[in-house]
Amino acid sequence: MQVDRRSFMGGVGALGALAATGEGHSATQPQRPNIIFIMADDLGYADLSCTGSHHIKTPAIDSIGAQGIRLRQGYANSSICSPTRTALLTGCYQYRFAIGVEEPLGPAAPEGIGVPLDQPTIASVMRGIGYRTKLIGKWHLGEPPKHSPLHHGYDEFFGIVEGAADYFRHHMVMGGKNVGIGLAQGDTPIERNGYLTDLFGDEAVRTIENAGDTPFFLSLHFNAPHWPWEGREDAAVASTLGASFHYNGGSLAKYREMVEAMDQNVAKLLAALERSGKADKTIIVFTSDNGGERFSETWPFTGVKGELLEGGIRVPLLMRWPGGIAAGSQSDQVMISMDFLPTLLALAGGDVARAGRFDGMDLSAQLTGKAGVVQRSLFWRYKENGQAALRDGEWKYLKLGDKEHLFNLAEDERERADHVADDPARLKAMRLKWDSWNAQMLPYPLGSFSEDVRDHYADRY
Template sequence: MSSATPTAGTRPNIVFILADDLGWADLGVYGQTDYATPHLDALAAEGVRFTQAYANSAVCSATRFALMTGRYQYRLRGGLEEPIARTAHLHGLPPEHPTLPSRLVEAGYRTALIGKWHLGSGPRFGPLKSGYQQFFGNYAGVIDYFTHQPRAGVDVAPDLWQGEGEGPPVPVQRSGYYTQVLADEASAWLRRQHAQQPFFLSLHFTAPHWPWVGPEDEAVSRQLTDLYHYDGGSLATYGRMVQSLDAAVGQVLATLQAQGLADNTIVVFTSDNGGERFSKTWPFTGQKTELLEGGLRVPTLLRWPAVLQPQVSHQVTITMDWLPTLLAAAGTTPHPDHPSDGEDILPVLRGERAVHARTLYWRYKANAQRAVREGDHKYLKINDNEFLFNVAVDTRERANLRQREPAVFERLKAQWARWNADLLPITDEVFTHAVTPDVQADRYAPERASRPR
């Protein structure tokens, strides 16, 4: 297998598959035992399974800013929103900002987004303004799986759009379960590609994000009075949602194989943040909206048969690494005026560089959360409670080392402050999802925070 920079004739195709709110152990290969995910498990066996992959944020749109720009999302006003919702018409991804798809277009790639955008609403923002040449999907952060409406119980148009080139996307109608609709659209798009031009397909599912309805639950879906995550659902329903996602990915992978494209296509599968209400996050604690490992650590797979051997990688990586990594695979680089905060991880995966320590930073407005991971140490602050963990051995983040290792604690705390000073401030008008108060209060009561365990 060659590790040389790809030439124009051998540049890989790229299919980037993003799940929504998928928990760390929601796949069989990561520890799920209540249901099977055979297609994603097979993808893991054929490629790279990451054990220390992180999302840039504990909530969706902020991570998507990092994915598109290869930078900490806090460099852009829209990236401060957690997630972008009420101000999506004001604070989306600026069309003038270089992105992963725009850099690939400049390198000669054909690009498309099929699925969720969630980086600002039209007409000011949109995928066709930020590097994608074709788009089919939804603008908002959530839509019903069957009606495709952004709200339940009201007479509102579906949030489903299609567009190509310079013109604005137009509303379209589709019937069926949205996960399957996206798989069908992606498969059809792949069948239209030809070998002369490499392509980049972003396939961004909404699954398994709420509303909690599986592919056989259309009647349940139409009875929902609220799409919000407390309305309905069960572990069994969630399992069916993830299984539907697995089948959809399997369909897309089968299409690549049938088209003779599988060998030199990079397939990435990951999630935008940690799991939600019904997710399995063992052995971690925490969930979406929390800077505990369960809110940040995400299942991540990569397959590139022409170049990479199957392996389990313990390299620490994060969402914003995908821009420099995939651009390097395509033989190009980030825009010089917008250098990436991420790292090209291909040398590690090719065996040209050893697995190495990283320093990564997070912040989240709700409960004044802060986090730094440096090597195996993690500094965490929630409200007025501060912690130091060794996440390599204390995966559940329960042994506070603050008093045992005060020098490390103070160094990481100071590092976070210096990093934060270079980014846009989180002001009062920035929207954020709040962590469930009763869970948070019980988990980190102030009187417990000061005691080493």
């Protein structure tokens, strides 16, 4: 069913307060599972050893899928960072919100922009059913205090506010100087020594060990392997960088080091769950915010971050829940970032219908083997180069600039056998379907970026 934006947002506002109250939660209900949602930054589909990396070893992350389920058709809501994070937070297409139309969210965005404060979020709906909520890592969805994580459903926050940070200086660096808020505890900037990936992993371990019996929802959003290209031994290099836009640096070896450092921190987290007796009571998700960048692998897909080809939006997606998800499962279910809110809420025993109205789909039955794969339609757009995409079942409509394409992903996931000429009726129908969806979304603001700022920040976050 198509829902216009006015009706959609009206329903969201009316139900937001209900979601926050936790009405209907009973102390007599069985213990809810803990949930740990791990998201990498700019990790490509084939950058894990279990998804096909030629040189990176990720045994800890791989184990999440081996002991649970791996979805080969996992998608990000956008080919860049902050729009995907908007969709993840809200369970909705990011284009329903002004912040989601900023591609990316950067210095040229309107002051004070953020997700509406009355919008139910993945954190607020979990808090509403009795979870303690915490975000560790990257936020990139607005500036404190008005739009800090603490005002969007999280009880605690430890991480970086902006879209990127030096791994040692913990700030964006421009002109040789630290800029922005950088590392924060709650709404307060703080100073810590150490490599960011390790700081985030250590904080996650402490959170698990100190959790007690209250169920927790932990968002662990690593900034790895996003630039600047720094490993654990590069503190001296970091101190000399004039800007975080480290485009004359990096290598396949350095990228491997950064991803494997993240995997080692996931290993610490898994060990903490075992020590604390929480491993069998915890749902773990691992995914990425968009496709990979310059040192990444996306095989067998083409395209990278900033493109709506499969390589720019197809991401790893692994989930583990002992006793709830069968170990060693694989699924062809299509799942996207905005699905996590309704799906995890349902797995936790919450009432999705009472929580709000979402574009994301509850796929809990598909993940737990109680229902088969469901076909669906998913939409993307990206203002750079006039990109548009629709996945409708196995077919994909793709527009790059003024050129349209039509692919059957079941037969050609590399997007090379173009059916534009031989199936004009399907092309027209899918174009019209995308146009109908797009008419319900916010338009891109005219002049939201000056040309020089857009060129500088395009595909940077």
